[in-house]
Every structure is written in C-alpha cells, then in structure tokens.
Amino acid sequence: MMPVVELRGARKRFGEVEALKGVDLTIGPGELVALLGPNGAGKTTSIALMLGLRRPTAGQARLFGLDPNDRRARSRCGVMLQESGTTGVLTVSEIVDVFRAYYPSPLPTARAIALAGLDAKADARIGTLSGGERQRLYFALAVCGDPEALFLDEPTVGMDVETRRAVLESIRSLSAAGKTIVLTTHYLEEADRLAHRIVVIDRGVVIADATPREIKSRIPSKRINFRPETALGASTFNGLPVQNLEIADHRVHLLSNEPEAVLRALFERGVVVRDLEVTGADLEEAFLGLTRRP
Amino acid sequence: MTTPAVAPVLNMLLAQTRSELLMRWRVPAFSVTNLALPIVFFTFFGLPVAHVRRADGVSIGAYLLASFGAYAVGNVMVYGFGIGVANERGMKIDRLMRASPLPPLVFMLAKVLTALLFSLVALVLLIAFGIVAGGIHQTPAVWATIIVRLLAGSLPFIALGFAIGYWSGPNAAPALANLIYLPLSFASGLFVPLNQLPAFIQTMAPYLPTYHYAQLAWSALGAGRESLGVSLLWLGGYTVVFLTLAVRSYRREERAKFG
Numbered sequence: 022m023m024p025v026v027e028l029r030g031a032r033k034r035f036g037e038v039e040a041l042k043g044v045d046l047t048i049g050p051g052e053l054v055a056l057l058g059p060n061g062a063g064k065t066t067s068i069a070l071m072l073g074l075r076r077p078t079a080g081q082a083r084l085f086g087l088d089p090n091d092r093r094a095r096s097r098c099g100v101m102l103q104e105s106g107t108t109g110v111l112t113v114s115e116i117v118d119v120f121r122a123y124y125p126s127p128l129p130t131a132r133a134i135a136l137a138g139l140d141a142k143a144d145a146r147i148g149t150l151s152g153g154e155r156q157r158l159y160f161a162l163a164v165c166g167d168p169e170a171l172f173l174d175e176p177t178v179g180m181d182v183e184t185r186r187a188v189l190e191s192i193r194s195l196s197a198a199g200k201t202i203v204l205t206t207h208y209l210e211e212a213d214r215l216a217h218r219i220v221v222i223d224r225g226v227v228i229a230d231a232t233p234r235e236i237k238s239r240i241p242s243k244r245i246n247f248r249p250e251t252a253l254g255a256s257t258f259n260g261l262p263v264q265n266l267e268i269a270d271h272r273v274h275l276l277s278n279e280p281e282a283v284l285r286a287l288f289e290r291g292v293v294v295r296d297l298e299v300t301g302a303d304l305e306e307a308f309l310g311l312t313r314r315p
Numbered sequence: 316m317t318t319p320a321v322a323p324v325l326n327m328l329l330a331q332t333r334s335e336l337l338m339r340w341r342v343p344a345f346s347v348t349n350l351a352l353p354i355v356f357f358t359f360f361g362l363p364v365a366h367v368r369r370a371d372g373v374s375i376g377a378y379l380l381a382s383f384g385a386y387a388v389g390n391v392m393v394y395g396f397g398i399g400v401a402n403e404r405g406m407k408i409d410r411l412m413r414a415s416p417l418p419p420l421v422f423m424l425a426k427v428l429t430a431l432l433f434s435l436v437a438l439v440l441l442i443a444f445g446i447v448a449g450g451i452h453q454t455p456a457v458w459a460t461i462i463v464r465l466l467a468g469s470l471p472f473i474a475l476g477f478a479i480g481y482w483s484g485p486n487a488a489p490a491l492a493n494l495i496y497l498p499l500s501f502a503s504g505l506f507v508p509l510n511q512l513p514a515f516i517q518t519m520a521p522y523l524p525t526y527h528y529a530q531l532a533w534s535a536l537g538a539g540r541e542s543l544g545v546s547l548l549w550l551g552g553y554t555v556v557f558l559t560l561a562v563r564s565y566r567r568e569e570r571a572k573f574g
Binding site for chain 2: 072096100102105106107115116119120121124159166
C-alpha cells in the first residue's frame with residue numbers, strides 16, 4: 022500500500038546549521054506515530070518537509086506518493102502547526118467553515134468544533150479565546166476537512182489538563198477510525214500512551230524507531246538515587262552498566278537496566294549508601310538515556 | 316460515486332472571499348478609513364466649490380468627486396493589500412494557509428475581489444454623497460463609466476499594495492503606505508486641482524501613476540488631459556514595475572520562510 026509519508030535521505034540545511042542530516046522515515050496508512058526529541062532536534066523540520074513547508078536540501082519527501090506541495094496530497098491532510106496564527110476577528114464557526122471549503126468532503130462544522138471540545142465557544146470571536154482554546158481551534162481546523170492524515174506539531178502545548186485529555190481522546194478515536202496521525206510532543210508520557218510507534222530524533226538523525234515497549238526495553242528501565250556517606254567521583258562507577266550518571270549536592274542519580282548488579286558492585290567497592298531509592302524510569306528518562314551523548 | 320480528490324475552486328473562492336469581506340468589515344481601521352475618509356476629504360475640499368463650473372463648463376464638484384473617487388479606490392488597494400498582507404505575515408497566517416489545500420492564487424484572488432467590492436461600495440457612497448449633499452448632477456452613464464474605469468484601472472495599485480505588504484513588516488507597512496500614497500495623490504491633483512498647485516508639482520504630475528489613473532475618471536467628464544490609450548499605457552507600465560517589486564519581495568519571503 023502507498024505510504025502516507027516518505028522521507029528518503031532527507032537533509033535540510035539552514036545557513037550554517039544542518040537541521041536534518043539524512044532522515045529515512047516511512048509512515049503507512051493508519052499508523053499513529055510520535056516524533057520525539059529535544060528542542061532543536063529536527064522534529065518540526067521533519068514535519069515541515071513532509072508537508073512541503075520546507076524543501077529538502079538533499080533527499081526526497083513524498084506525501085501520499087506525490088510532491089508534498091501537490092494539492093491532491095494537501096487535500097488529504099489536516100495540519101496543526103506550532104508557529105502559525107489566524108485572524109482574531111472571525112468567530113470559531115466562521116473560520117472552521119472557511120477551512121471546510123478547502124476540502125472535498127469535510128465534516129459538518131459542528132462536528133469539527135465538537136471534536137476539539139470548543140462547542141461553548143463556537144460563536145466567540147477568535148481574538149477572545151485563551152491560549153488553550155486557540156490550540157483547540159487549530160485542532161478543529163486540522164480535522165474539519167475529514168482528512169486521511171493528521172499532522173500535529175506539539176498539539177497539546179498550552180492546554181489545561183482537562184482539554185488535553187479531551188483532545189487526546191479525540192486523537193485516539195480518530196486513530197481508531199483509521200486516520201494516519203503524525204504528532205510531535207514534549208509530554209512524553211503522552212506519546213507512550215498514544216502512539217503505536219515512537220521515532221526518536223536527535224540532532225537531525227533518527228536514533229530510534231520502535232514501539233513504546235521496545236524503546237523502553239532498549240533503554241535503562243530503573244532510576245537509582247542515593248546519598249553516599251563519603252564524597253564519590255565518577256571513577257567509582259567505572260565498568261558498571263550505568264547511564265546518565267549525575268553526582269551533585271551529595272546525591273547520586275543514575276539510570277540502569279541492572280540496578281541489583283550496580284548496587285552489589287558499589288557495596289563491594291566499599292561505598293556506603295544512604296537514602297536509597299530505586300524507581301522505574303519513565304519515558305522521559307528513557308528518552309534522555311537515548312539522546313544523551315557519552 | 317467516488318469522492319473528488321480536491322475541493323471545487325469556485326467554492327473555495329466564494330468562502331475565502333466571504334471571510335475576507337467579514338475580516339475587512341470588522342476592522343474599523345480598514346472599513347472606516349476606506350469608506351468614510353474619501354467622503355470626509357470631499358466634504359472639506361469639494362463641497363465648498365460643488366456648484367462652481369470651469370470656463371469650459373465642467374462641474375468642479377463632479378471633477379472633484381472623480382478625483383476623490385480615484386483616491387478612494389487607490390486607498391482601498393494600497394492600504395488594504397499593503398497593511399493587510401504585512402499584518403497576516405506578522406501573525407504567521409501565511410504558514411497555516413501554506414499548509415492548507417487552498418491554492419495561493421485563490422487566496423490572492425479572494426483578496427482582490429474583496430478589495431474591488433469595497434472599492435465599489437466606497438465609490439457608490441462617495442458619489443451618492445456628492446449628489447445628495449452637493450447637488451452635483453451627471454447622467455447615470457457618466458457615473459457608471461467613472462466607476463467601471465476606476466475599478467478596472469486599479470491594477471497598478473493592487474500591485475503596489477502587494478509590494479508594500481511583502482516588502483515591509485506589520486509595523487512599517489502603515490507608515491510606508493501613507494508615505495507613498497498620500498504624496499502621490501496630492502501631487503497628482505486628487506485633493507486640489509493641479510492648476511492650483513506649485514509649478515514644480517505640475518511638471519512632476521504627468522509622471523505619477525495616480526495622475527494617469529485619475530485621468531480615467533476625469534476624461535469621463537470631458538476634463539481629461541490625455542487620451543484613454545495614453546493613460547492605460549502609463550498604468551500598464553506602472554503595473555509591470557509594481558508587480559515586479561511585489562513578485563521579488565514575495566519570492567524573497569518564499570525562500571526565507573518556505574525554502
């Protein structure tokens with residue numbers, strides 16, 4: 022089946038900075054993919070290439086097998102961008118109506134507004150919306166054309182807990198209805214809960230591309246946290262399976278897949294451990310483990 | 316039945332034009348300036364002399380209505396596009412539109428249609444005001460000729476507006492539009508008839524786009540200073556110049572934002 026998104030050896034240079042250094046990524050119909058990475062990693066640039074908002078310096082970007090600027094490809098996509106604005110003087114339903122006209126078979130206006138949880142604000146001028154409501158409006162604009170694929174760049178930024186939950190619920194139901202969804206997010210537990218597939222991008226390259234479970238198994242699963250009785254140097258941990266070692270304020274933080282082995286070795290090396298905590302590392306930490314350079 | 320791959324262009328154009336009209340109408344800085352300012356100016360400059368006739372029989376009132384009509388349409392075009400486009404770039408509306416299936420040409424065409432409609436309303440209001448408040452009489456055919464010519468001849472000012480909008484930012488655009496359009500209008504005899512202006516302005520006027528634009532309306536009253544062909548030639552030349560500037564600024568922006 023024709024992939025929805027195809028980046029092949031995609032590079033993007035902005036002046037001196039190479040934002041993408043050869044990304045290969047194929048996303049098929051119905052996938053729900055989360056792009057993760059620290060700020061400036063190249064997530065937004067990747068989405069911009071997929072949508073034709075930027076042209077690759079080298080390599081290729083295809084959308085539904087077409088040039089991303091092709092109107093036939095665009096007509097199958099709904100988009101929510103981080104850096105975009107809209108007029109303040111139209112009402113929510115007026116602007117949703119305009120965007121519906123861009124698509125061949127759009128949703129009813131009220132349905133699109135409901136998916137974004139903006140029913141109460143349908144007749145409000147856009148200029149009067151709060152930041153979170155504005156985000157929801159952009160979500161409504163992304164879904165109003167009933168597109169096959171949704172591209173959501175940091176969709177829940179600035180939303181309160183309640184709306185975030187509602188929008189995530191909408192994303193989940195759209196995915197269940199067979200839509201292809203590509204999103205970037207800083208709320209990593211969001212990606213963990215939502216996505217079928219996580220693509221980790223760091224410094225312009227894909228460093229991991231797997232299910233949330235695989236990502237988790239590949240990276241340190243436990244976080245160890247203790248106060249040593251006497252000051253320690255990093256050399257104490259030589260040869261041990263630890264990552265993200267931090268020694269500060271008389272406390273030691275580290276991540277490991279084998280916490281028992283690490284602790285046993287520390288005891289053997291004569292380290293006296295106080296206030297020990299061993300907890301499960303969440304995706305955020307997992308992710309740090311993947312992106313942190315030695 | 317299969318779903319068409321893209322939305323019908325006419326639907327897009329109608330919806331887009333409708334929203335542009337609403338946006339324009341709801342911003343008093345645009346609607347009031349575009350519709351009321353020419354009438355205010357005409358009240359000051361035109362009403363006191365509305366009943367005077369030139370030696371050749373041309374009504375000064377009608378002459379000044381034609382002048383302010385030209386000013387009004389150019390105003391809608393230069394300010395509407397100049398400030399409108401610069402503002403939208405400032406608010407990053409262009410990025411969202413760029414990612415949507417709306418073709419850029421339809422986006423621009425909707426703006427042009429909106430500006431033409433606003434110009435039409437501005438002209439009708441101005442002329443109606445001149446008839447009612449100034450007792451100025453011309454045949455409906457003359458008024459219609461003035462309106463049609465001013466709308467059709469507004470292309471260079473649409474191009475000038477786009478050039479300002481893509482060249483400057485949202486803060487600079489209003490100042491730039493004023494700095495360009497007000498002196499152009501004044502020096503072309505749109506506010507005060509040319510023969511009452513200093514000699515150096517009279518020498519300069521025949522090189523200005525607003526001068527040749529106003530000729531389209533003046534000549535409908537038998538008060539033109541050149542043939543229609545000459546006016547159109549000048550306006551065509553200026554359209555090429557302004558359009559080149561607009562396209563250059565647009566391309567520069569394209570490379571920076573979407574390259």
